Amino acid sequence: MSPQHRGYSSVQDRPATLADVAAASGVATSTASRALSNPGRVNAVTRERIERAARELNYIPNSQARALTSGRTRAIAVLVSDVTNPFYFGIIRGTQQQLKAAGYTQILVDTEESDELEDGMLHKLRPSFDGAILAASRLTDRRLTALADEVPLVAINRQTRGVANVFIDTPNGVEQAVGHLVSLGHREIVYASGPETSWSNERRWRALVRAAEGYGVKALRVGPFAPRQYAGAAAADAVLHAGSTACIAFNDLLAIGMLARFRERGVDVPGDVSLVGCDDIFGADFCNPPLTTLTAPIEQAGRTAVAMLLARLDDGAAPITRQAATLPTHLTVRASTGPARAASTAEPTPSTPPKGRG
Amino acid sequence: MSPQHRGYSSVQDRPATLADVAAASGVATSTASRALSNPGRVNAVTRERIERAARELNYIPNSQARALTSGRTRAIAVLVSDVTNPFYFGIIRGTQQQLKAAGYTQILVDTEESDELEDGMLHKLRPSFDGAILAASRLTDRRLTALADEVPLVAINRQTRGVANVFIDTPNGVEQAVGHLVSLGHREIVYASGPETSWSNERRWRALVRAAEGYGVKALRVGPFAPRQYAGAAAADAVLHAGSTACIAFNDLLAIGMLARFRERGVDVPGDVSLVGCDDIFGADFCNPPLTTLTAPIEQAGRTAVAMLLARLDDGAAPITRQAATLPTHLTVRASTGPARAASTAEPTPSTPPKGRG
DNA sequence: TTGAAAGCGCTAACAC
DNA sequence: GTGTTAGCGCTTTCAA
Numbered sequence: 001m002s003p004q005h006r007g008y009s010s011v012q013d014r015p016a017t018l019a020d021v022a023a024a025s026g027v028a029t030s031t032a033s034r035a036l037s038n039p040g041r042v043n044a045v046t047r048e049r050i051e052r053a054a055r056e057l058n059y060i061p062n063s064q065a066r067a068l069t070s071g072r073t074r075a076i077a078v079l080v081s082d083v084t085n086p087f088y089f090g091i092i093r094g095t096q097q098q099l100k101a102a103g104y105t106q107i108l109v110d111t112e113e114s115d116e117l118e119d120g121m122l123h124k125l126r127p128s129f130d131g132a133i134l135a136a137s138r139l140t141d142r143r144l145t146a147l148a149d150e151v152p153l154v155a156i157n158r159q160t161r162g163v164a165n166v167f168i169d170t171p172n173g174v175e176q177a178v179g180h181l182v183s184l185g186h187r188e189i190v191y192a193s194g195p196e197t198s199w200s201n202e203r204r205w206r207a208l209v210r211a212a213e214g215y216g217v218k219a220l221r222v223g224p225f226a227p228r229q230y231a232g233a234a235a236a237d238a239v240l241h242a243g244s245t246a247c248i249a250f251n252d253l254l255a256i257g258m259l260a261r262f263r264e265r266g267v268d269v270p271g272d273v274s275l276v277g278c279d280d281i282f283g284a285d286f287c288n289p290p291l292t293t294l295t296a297p298i299e300q301a302g303r304t305a306v307a308m309l310l311a312r313l314d315d316g317a318a319p320i321t322r323q324a325a326t327l328p329t330h331l332t333v334r335a336s337t338g339p340a341r342a343a344s345t346a347e348p349t350p351s352t353p354p355k356g357r358g
Numbered sequence: 359m360s361p362q363h364r365g366y367s368s369v370q371d372r373p374a375t376l377a378d379v380a381a382a383s384g385v386a387t388s389t390a391s392r393a394l395s396n397p398g399r400v401n402a403v404t405r406e407r408i409e410r411a412a413r414e415l416n417y418i419p420n421s422q423a424r425a426l427t428s429g430r431t432r433a434i435a436v437l438v439s440d441v442t443n444p445f446y447f448g449i450i451r452g453t454q455q456q457l458k459a460a461g462y463t464q465i466l467v468d469t470e471e472s473d474e475l476e477d478g479m480l481h482k483l484r485p486s487f488d489g490a491i492l493a494a495s496r497l498t499d500r501r502l503t504a505l506a507d508e509v510p511l512v513a514i515n516r517q518t519r520g521v522a523n524v525f526i527d528t529p530n531g532v533e534q535a536v537g538h539l540v541s542l543g544h545r546e547i548v549y550a551s552g553p554e555t556s557w558s559n560e561r562r563w564r565a566l567v568r569a570a571e572g573y574g575v576k577a578l579r580v581g582p583f584a585p586r587q588y589a590g591a592a593a594a595d596a597v598l599h600a601g602s603t604a605c606i607a608f609n610d611l612l613a614i615g616m617l618a619r620f621r622e623r624g625v626d627v628p629g630d631v632s633l634v635g636c637d638d639i640f641g642a643d644f645c646n647p648p649l650t651t652l653t654a655p656i657e658q659a660g661r662t663a664v665a666m667l668l669a670r671l672d673d674g675a676a677p678i679t680r681q682a683a684t685l686p687t688h689l690t691v692r693a694s695t696g697p698a699r700a701a702s703t704a705e706p707t708p709s710t711p712p713k714g715r716g
Numbered sequence: 717t718t719g720a721a722a723g724c725g726c727t728a729a730c731a732c
Numbered sequence: 733g734t735g736t737t738a739g740c741g742c743t744t745t746c747a748a
Binding site: 037062064068073075097106108109282283287288289 | 640
């Protein structure tokens with residue numbers, strides 16, 4: 001580990017500091033500092049000399065030290081409730097893109113669906129980031145509002161008073177989905193519910209109820225289920241037990257899990273049961289059958305959230321910018337939805353003679 | 359934004375510092391520091407007093423300041439070449455888990471398959487993390503070795519002299535896959551190649567060649583293709599053009615993309631072509647047909663990499679611990695592989711009369 | 717066992 | 733324009 005191996009200047013065996021750069025270019029550190037971060041406020045010639053020295057010494061600003069004085073870390077925390085869920089891949093990707101473009105660093109935190117972990121991490125890491133993006137926060141409204149007062153925050157899919165947010169309008173999509181199912185002749189729609197602590201879950205269910213009322217069809221609900229593939233088996237069984245011909249699932253992950261269980265039980269999709277997912281995650285287009293779902297602009301949501309957050313940070317304390325954005329979803333019809341059968345008990349044995357129904 | 363809204367002590371409108379805690383408990387900051395981070399070296403009674411004060415003041419250590427003096431940030435950078443690729447979900451998840459358990463923070467960086475970005479980010483962020491995990495590095499051996507001398511590093515799926523690594527033994531899996539295909543009667547196997555800069559890609563291809571030789575069957579290669587779903591169309595076409603009945607793809611993402619194209623062209627899988635993927639990513643089990651693939655312990659690789667890295671960091675400069683780990687893969691046979699046809703030109707039109715072949 | 721004091725690398729007043 | 737001087741919050745000698 002000789003100096004030259006470590007990529008440092010050949011003179012000293014440690015990374016160059018601003019002081020080194022200043023010394024090398026015969027100016028005070030403050031001047032070097034200005035030259036490097038406030039180029040306008042320094043003589044062009046001196047600046048160039050300093051910049052050259054910095055380059056030659058392979059100088060890298062120490063962001064910790066910078067953060068200590070400036071109070072800004074140029075890092076943004078992104079909190080997701082489950083890194084495993086493909087929905088968040090989109091968020092991670094969208095935020096990552098936009099952050100990198102702005103020269104910010106992404107601190108990724110998995111809150112494991114726990115409000116305590118979410119709150120705790122936010123506090124523990126507070127001095128390490130300039131702002132946070134909460135994708136699907138599990139915090140209570142009260143807590144979230146309080147937090148937004150302490151930390152620059154943007155929530156995704158969570159509308160709470162006083163909290164900037166990006167909202168993917170899945171509820172509107174759910175209405176479209178109900179319309180689609182009704183047009184296929186379905187008269188009763190089950191909602192396979194997600195976690196009770198999920199704000200989106202409640203919104204989707206309410207949208208379904210409202211739409212069902214509007215169309216004069218019946219809405220019912222089974223669950224709650226974990227928003228995971230493995231929970232699909234239980235959800236599918238519950239739907240079958242309910243005896244409806246159509247189901248809208250809280251999200252695609254659950255829906256994909258249901259698909260497997262339906263096949264296992266000999267239930268044809270969409271012949272016996274039509275199934276609609278939410279989000280259009282990776283996999284929704286190539287599962288079997290491909291899933292009719294509500295396509296959500298997930299990455300876009302991530303990008304927008306970052307844009308909102310950074311705009312706020314850069315404006316200082318003045319939140320001139322829009323504090324809420326709504327992104328539309330649309331229904332993508334694939335092979336998992338089809339005409340309702342005359343018989344709608346959705347029995348696994350197709351040999352059962354059709355029985356008329358409501 | 360009154361003090362009480364911000365969750366601070368009611369006395370001052372800013373987060374409590376160590377000095378505040380010290381003052382509140384009537385000791386010097388140095389004592390408070392010791393009590394909080396070196397509990398052994400302080401009187402039990404004083405320590406408790408200090409701890410209580412810290413709790414009451416809602417004291418959170420400032421990691422930037424701590425990093426400045428100690429040189430340790432308790433953050434680890436995880437570099438992936440494409441956050442979009444489900445393979446890395448496993449890495450992200452595995453590392454996230456293990457890091458959180460150890461009280462470390464994860465800095466996630468997407469290098470976009472670019473060696474320059476990889477190198478650049480590693481340098482730029484150098485003072486911000488204690489070590490880095492490179493999942494599928496695109497750097498040259500030379501560069502990587504040099505880097506490992508400057509930065510505590512663990513590479514995943516990249517074996518280079520002087521660089522600690524976790525290696526998922528997919529090449530061995532490829533041999534199993536070849537055996538499987540041979541046992542199904544296939545006499546020629548195409549490899550749908552991934553990026554040329556990928557070390558894994560070369561290793562897999564070489565394993566295929568070796569195994570093919572061992573079995574006395576023919577091996578050929580098409581590509582390179584981007585390791586993405588969209589590249590599957592081109593890959594499938596190339597395989598069809600090559601006329602083989604069996605294909606091993608660089609990874610599942612590519613394989614899943616190929617599946618769609620085969621269907622589009624009326625080619626039956628596995629009737630006309632058998633297809634094997636690599637990694638067993640999310641989706642490999644529910645695509646249509648489900649993919650025969652090499653199941654890789656991806657999350658485990660992430661966890662192991664973190665364990666190796668942290669062990670090294672904690673031991674100080676002494677790398678007593680193992681600097682390399684090999685994780686086995688196994689062949690998971692699903693529906694995308696089946697018996698070879700007598701005719702092996704794999705023409706999209708099944709009506710073509712079978713022609714004998716090599 | 718504890719305190720005083722010196723910095724880590726940088727920015728930001730404030731002078732000149 | 734540029735230099736001087738204080739710190740940011742913490743750890744860590746070194747004394748006591």
